[in-house]
Amino acid sequence: MRGEPLDAEMIVSATEELLRRHGPEKTTVLDVARLLGVSHGSVYRHFPSKAALREAVIRRWLDRVRDDFAAAAQDAELSPPDRLRGLLTTMFAAKWAKAREDPELFATFRVLAAEHSTVSSGHVTFLLTQIRTVVGDGIAGGDFAAGEPEAIARAIFNATSRFHDPTHAAEWHSPETEAESADVISLILDGIRAR
Amino acid sequence: MRGEPLDAEMIVSATEELLRRHGPEKTTVLDVARLLGVSHGSVYRHFPSKAALREAVIRRWLDRVRDDFAAAAQDAELSPPDRLRGLLTTMFAAKWAKAREDPELFATFRVLAAEHSTVSSGHVTFLLTQIRTVVGDGIAGGDFAAGEPEAIARAIFNATSRFHDPTHAAEWHSPETEAESADVISLILDGIRAR
Known part of the structure; x- marks a missing residue:
């Protein structure tokens, strides 16, 4: 060096x-x-501090997947329901891959999430913003029922905790996880679509 | 003695x-x-064994709340959507109260849940059965859209992990938890109701 x-x-x-x-x-x-x-x-x-250093590592590590999420959320070829399904599926798959392939950095991320560090809450805000954008577009275009995009995005985020919250990482190894997440996404899409 | x-x-x-x-x-x-x-x-x-003893304590401790859950699920005065809301609300409130008022026994329950003990999986089966019963009644009566009650119950259980899974106990202190759980229940009810 x-x-x-x-x-x-x-x-x-x-x-x-x-x-x-x-x-x-x-x-x-x-x-x-x-x-x-x-x-x-x-x-x-x-x-x-050591904490600042650890946060910088996880910030950069999280930044690497943000572009994928944003691409899934913004794909102009797709309808808002398909964009929302794509965004959530991409988001879960990215978390599962990180937990499996990069367990030590994932453990660091878990520590920061448990401490409600600014990196972790910034990441949550980023995800909520992506979801809110698709929900807002879906409401504007008539695919989704009228409502407050911010509150709906939060409910979607909370209803999918089992598939993206690092506290559930130990369960993601289960072979049923993918099918179970697809069922929850379908339940959510049925919950928000226009009637 | x-x-x-x-x-x-x-x-x-x-x-x-x-x-x-x-x-x-x-x-x-x-x-x-x-x-x-x-x-x-x-x-x-x-x-x-010590493990068997610990399981017996938690089994009895969980049994004490089962009657409340069953009563909420079976209230014949209410429509299936209201019964489902009542059941989920009762189930979350019971978990939050136990985590807050009985932290040491709750910690024991968390250990058993993490170990997938028969007590913990029996409790999950009990909860799924309660949810499935209400969902089945709602489908039969036309309140809920047609579907497979077993799979729908599992999706509802997974979509509400954040509010009943002991791994999330540290978040339940937050003053927003109750409102957030109500929003997720509404999202689920919109997702399963007949169109």
């Missing part, structure tokens, strides 16, 4: 690597500094 | 008392025997 100026992105990458190897409990600022061959003071200059 | 013959009920009561005082981790068969003034062999004669 010597020769290159130390920037925040390099620190986040090193921390991500260590979190993946050792998990959220055992990764310290000193470990990060050691991996980068710098003093821990240099790390602190960019991130005031 | 001397003089009285030792029966399973007395052992379960003593264990419940100890679980409430010390929590699931710290309550042993020896503690139970000591509280009752008997040998631990006498306890083992009724319950083959």
Whole structure:
């Protein structure tokens, strides 16, 4: 690493690597500094605490899937009901894949979610906004019954906790999860469509 | 306790008392025997293990609320939609009250639920049966759209995890929980009603 100026992105990458190897409990600022061959003071200059560092890793990790979610929510070829189904399915599949393929970073995300960190609540706000947009479009176009998109989006988010809330990760291994999530999505779509 | 013959009920009561005082981790068969003034062999004669004892306590604890649930589900004065709303509301309120008022026994219940013990899965089956009965009556009477009551009950149970699954207990303190659960129940009722 010597020769290159130390920037925040390099620190986040090193921390991500260590979190993946050792998990959220055992990764310290000193470990990060050691991996980068710098003093821990240099790390602190960019991130005031271990918590800030951990948040930066999870923020970037969550950002990587946001584009997929937004694409599913905005696909202009599809009707709002199909866009909502696509958005929810994409959102669940992304969570399940992360829990399965990246368990240590997922554990870190769970810790932040349990602590109601700004990263975790920012992620919830992002998801709610995506759902609200599709619901609003569906109401405007007459596919969905009239209502308050904000409150409907929140109800949809709450009604699907079992499939996206990290607290349920241990259940996602079950082979029935996918079919069960499809049934809940159908129930929701029936609940909001115009009569 | 001397003089009285030792029966399973007395052992379960003593264990419940100890679980409430010390929590699931710290309550042993020896503690139970000591509280009752008997040998631990006498306890083992009724319950083959600490796990069996813990299950018996939670089974009895859950049994106490079953009658309330069944009454809400079967109220003949009400229409199936109102019965379903009543059943779900009663079920959530009972869980929230137990988590708040009886945190140590609730923690024991969480352990059993995480281990998929027969007590916990029996409780889930009981709840699903209650929901399925009301859904079946609603379909038969024309209030709800045609469908498979078993699958619909499972979808309703999954769509309300956030309000009854012990893994979400930490969120139930939030003042919005009650209003949010009412919105999800309304979404579900709209989803299943006849068109």
